[in-house]
Amino acid sequence: MRGTRPLGVVIKLGTSSIVDEKSHEPLLSILTLIVETAVRLRKDGHKVIIVSSGAIGVGLRRMDVEKRPKHLSKLQALAAIGQCRLMSLWDSLFNHLRQPIAQILLTRNDIADRSRYLNAQRTINELLDMGVIPIVNENDTLAVSEIKFGDNDTLSAITAAMVHADLLFLMTDVDCLYDKNPRTNPDAQPIEVVEDIGSLVADVSTAGSSLGTGGMSTKIVAARLATSAGVTTVITRSSNPGNIINIVKHIQASRSPPSPASKIAQPEPSSNGQNNTEALLQASVSSSTPRSNKIPLHTRFLPSPHPVRDRYFWILHGLRPHGTLYIDPGAYKALVGKAGLLAAGVVDVEGVFAQQEAVRICVVEKKRSTPGEDGKLWEGTATEVGRALTNYASSEIARIKGHQSAEIPALLGYMDSEYVAQRESISFFSFSGVSRPATPVREIVASHEPAASRAQTPLASPGEEKGVVVGL
Ligand SMILES: Nc1ncnc2c1ncn2[C@@H]1O[C@H](COP(=O)(O)OP(=O)(O)O)[C@@H](O)[C@H]1O
Numbered sequence: 511m512r513g514t515r516p517l518g519v520v521i522k523l524g525t526s527s528i529v530d531e532k533s534h535e536p537l538l539s540i541l542t543l544i545v546e547t548a549v550r551l552r553k554d555g556h557k558v559i560i561v562s563s564g565a566i567g568v569g570l571r572r573m574d575v576e577k578r579p580k581h582l583s584k585l586q587a588l589a590a591i592g593q594c595r596l597m598s599l600w601d602s603l604f605n606h607l608r609q610p611i612a613q614i615l616l617t618r619n620d621i622a623d624r625s626r627y628l629n630a631q632r633t634i635n636e637l638l639d640m641g642v643i644p645i646v647n648e649n650d651t652l653a654v655s656e657i658k659f660g661d662n663d664t665l666s667a668i669t670a671a672m673v674h675a676d677l678l679f680l681m682t683d684v685d686c687l688y689d690k691n692p693r694t695n696p697d698a699q700p701i702e703v704v705e706d707i708g709s710l711v712a713d714v715s716t717a718g719s720s721l722g723t724g725g726m727s728t729k730i731v732a733a734r735l736a737t738s739a740g741v742t743t744v745i746t747r748s749s750n751p752g753n754i755i756n757i758v759k760h761i762q763a764s765r766s767p768p769s770p771a772s773k774i775a776q777p778e779p780s781s782n783g784q785n786n787t788e789a790l791l792q793a794s795v796s797s798s799t800p801r802s803n804k805i806p807l808h809t810r811f812l813p814s815p816h817p818v819r820d821r822y823f824w825i826l827h828g829l830r831p832h833g834t835l836y837i838d839p840g841a842y843k844a845l846v847g848k849a850g851l852l853a854a855g856v857v858d859v860e861g862v863f864a865q866q867e868a869v870r871i872c873v874v875e876k877k878r879s880t881p882g883e884d885g886k887l888w889e890g891t892a893t894e895v896g897r898a899l900t901n902y903a904s905s906e907i908a909r910i911k912g913h914q915s916a917e918i919p920a921l922l923g924y925m926d927s928e929y930v931a932q933r934e935s936i937s938f939f940s941f942s943g944v945s946r947p948a949t950p951v952r953e954i955v956a957s958h959e960p961a962a963s964r965a966q967t968p969l970a971s972p973g974e975e976k977g978v979v980v981g982l
């Protein structure tokens with residue numbers, strides 16, 4: 511690998527790659543090959559993180575439970591039983607090759623708290639610097655639906671973004687993403703390179719294996735998150751992990767000349783909207799370079815040329831929005847031009863939130879001069895363009911919206927800030943310095959929120975609302 515720089519590589523293994531779908535016995539050959547591949551990558555100088563599902567699957571086998579239960583407490587108990595066996599399996603396999611590993615268990619709450627997010631980032635980077643392979647899973651035993659990632663595809667994308675990885679491998683039981691589910695459609699066509707997820711056409715609506723949580727849809731959500739942070743994302747088959755080495759080499763070969771030091775472990779602050787020259791280079795190479803026979807079938811999602819990283823990524827994907835601010839097109843233009851959000855540009859507010867909680871920012875098509883029959887001050891489509899942390903609570907914004915900042919003291923009796931949100935507390939999903947064509951708000955909300963895309967996953971029987979976890 512002379513002339514190529516080391517890469518940060520995150521490898522995510524779904525339950526379908528860790529235990530047999532029917533017997534729940536561990537797939538030892540796959541796990542061993544993954545171990546060999548990860549150690550080989552380490553020897554080539556790359557930094558490797560594994561995101562491993564399988565705690566529940568291993569727990570099912572340990573307790574001789576045939577079917578995945580539906581109730582939260584049972585699933586959490588099985589995860590607790592399975593997680594330690596899963597780690598002991600990984601540890602014994604890696605130990606044969608003298609490779610130290612570490613366990614990292616995360617919940618969404620850990621990510622939502624800024625200092626805990628930074629601590630997790632620092633710990634993982636420290637482990638990588640020590641030559642350790644961190645093995646990440648969701649802390650299923652503690653996570654209830656409000657604080658769940660819900661699926662490890664999303665968790666792996668957030669982990670990859672957190673450490674500025676170069677590559678995320680979503681290893682699964684099919685070769686790649688197809689235009690429809692290959693399990694049920696023998697004529698499904700592979701999709702090899704995705705330059706723009708926004709224009710991707712593929713049917714991912716059907717569920718996958720009986721143990722996996724999200725099928726392909728959560729992998730698409732994960733690819734969207736990771737590529738937006740500048741991480742090339744690959745979907746490939748886990749039963750031949752040697753593919754990872756070939757794909758890494760292929761991607762490195764497309765990346766000559768070597769670029770500056772590995773992005774992994776960069777401290778903040780970073781930017782929202784910097785150019786990703788590697789992405790531009792890769793895009794031009796990938797569309798003109800056909801996959802050689804040696805390169806196994808896989809789907810490669812190219813990274814955004816304008817990656818959103820660090821605090822800006824965290825505002826977008828680390829926090830759950832508690833409400834929505836509707837702003838007029840003039841205010842959006844000002845925000846793109848780097849101004850903060852003034853109350854004058856806010857036409858409506860929805861939801862109940864406190865200061866410094868995350869909200870959606872939606873741009874309305876047209877502001878009305880007087881409220882319509884629906885009581886709204888706007889008409890037409892509203893487009894979600896980003897998220898923000900606000901300086902005022904929802905009840906305060908409802909009183910000051912549409913007013914000049916100078917009027918705030920009279921309206922509220924105090925003024926904490928002239929801005930509803932500071933510019934550094936606002937992050938856009940895709941920011942290239944110019945406004946982009948509108949997409950209806952419902953579409954965008956659905957594609958940015960993994961929970962919406964899991965609607966088809968058979969997780970709970972009707973009538974079992976209480977005590978049923980979504981996506982565990
Ligand atoms: N368009 C598609 N292309 C490929 N696979 C698809 C597609 N739509 C649905 N799938 C299903 O997604 C499954 C992989 O998801 P899942 O079972 O959740 O895996 P994992 O446990 O690896 O996360 C495949 O086995 C396949 O049946």
Ligand SMILES: N[C@@H](CCC(=O)OP(=O)(O)O)C(=O)O
Nearest residue numbers: 524525564565566661662723
């Ligand atoms: N955290 C859970 C797995 C959740 C999950 O996303 O599973 P999968 O869809 O198989 O990657 C476990 O360890 O069993």
